[in-house]
Amino acid sequence: MGRKLLLQHINEPGIHTFDVYRQKGGYRAVEKALKTMSTDEVVEEVKKSGLRGRGGAGFPTGMKWSFLAKPEGVARYLVCNGDESEPGTFKDRFLMTHIPHALIEGMIVSSYALGASVSYIYVRGEMMPQIRILERAIQEAKAAGFLGTNILGTGYNLELYVQPGGGAYICGEETALLESLEGKRGNPRIKPPFPAIAGLYGCPTVVNNVETIASVVPIINDGGDEYAKIGIERSTGTKLISASGNINKPGVYEIELGVPVEEFIYSDEYCGGIANGKTLKALVAGGSSVPILPNNLICKTISGNPRLMTYESLADGGFATGSMMGSGGFIVFDEDQCIVRNTWNFTRFYHHESCGQCSPCREGTGWMEKVLHKIEHGQGTVEDIDLLWDIQRKIEGNTICPLGDAAAWPVAAAIRHFRDEFEWHVLNPKESQSRNYGLAHYADPITAVTQ
């Protein structure tokens, strides 16, 4: 069993309440940080921990914090990104539902470190039940003296508010989130200036994911060095993985970074193998935006090493034969799933969620959706596959925010690894309407890899 730092007490009855959370050692990090550490010391521990942003980009949190500008007399903000919307990802919902105080405690410690006296937790609007859970947790923490004015008699003041979104994937992008928090449409801003210089209301701002903030608690309790002992290389600590798709035990798992992918899929401790005795066909390892991997590149990298659940190993081989850790949205596909249909589905998602600001993304996602719809419904041509490749290539890197890349990568990877399945669709339009391509792809995996 791996160590659990976030979900350690998940099965404790009443752990969502302040009293039980506190009994289990909760809010020790607030006491330690506010009473015995300077703000710089807190930042230093987070740097030492090697913690990387858990929202998807994997940027070192301590470094992000150290970029925060601190001009005299200007407010600074910490904004928590709880706009969890990446298909395949549901860990933040889980954490906020079951252990809301882990997030509140992390917010207090992190706000202290950054010198913020007002902080916001931006939660996607559909999570109204979670918003109410968090608001209740805030009231409890306030009643116990961990929020408000003169916290624990240290002179530190902090107000914490929960802000609902309105149902827009793009608001998970940090500058779009800030726009939304200012009461505007979620159009991402051009960077620079980065939020660390000019963020919320033009003030220096740090935006961190829910899981990232919650991870600050064990880092402060046990020290950054202890945290960094868990994991491999630059993938330190534990990570919440949202496992979904055709597996026996879908759910949220906290893993020590470095668990082999094969163990994660097949061990009873985690996914428990492919459901209904079927065979693994493909994997999206880190949320819908990351490249899909075919069976032969999932458990082993192209060089034959076991693939591990780390930022580095999941990306081993680059986009040619690797993928990304992303947000940890682990989507498993069995032999009955159609890659073309899934790619069409994901592309429809990105088309729907494009904010419309940049033409390559606004138009390109729509074109890709139409072409994929055509192929999936037996009306495509071989040229359409090349057209798709061409469109995704022209979106990638040509937009203000990463949504364009996120829309392009799944299409590119699907064609790269499953071109034969696309071709089968266009060459067998009738048959493709009545049955799936299945595992035919793996008859000759070498050809598939080199394509």
Added chain:
Amino acid sequence: MLSVQENQPVEFSATLLEKFAEIVSRYPQGKQKSALLPILHLVQADYGWLSSDAMDKVATYLDIQPIEVYEVATFYTMFFLKPQGKYNLEVCRTGPCCLVGAEKIMKHIESRLGVKEGEVTADGLFSWRGVECLAACGFGPVLQIGPEYTFYENLTEDAVDLLIDTLKNNTTQQA
């Protein structure tokens, strides 16, 4: 929930105005526009949708231009610009849920309610639509019903039937 017909003027209740004021107090002076999304959610929870008159009154309350409210209400998918069924079933239609049968569930809802996506049943009770990823992929297929956004997980056709029957019966008993 009050029901407002199209083009009917609205008047925010004292309770609602009190909630608006609390929300505005969360932001720095002059940044009251930040309250827009939370306030629109409250208005929609009370009236079922956002009429132009409701949006204009929100603009007046926040001292911003009406267009600033319209552009936000039209951007975010959670806001309705026309009346919905009393129970609006929103089914996740994105990849992971489709791997475990979301498309079948949507077809079943469509035939069970007898209305197409986005339409309202004749008795005004139900409407439905597919929505994008609801961040519950491990518990799919899922649907949610506003304004509380109650969640129904691991759906089967039988579970959907039971849910629709229960909602219908509740309404009959209330009436």
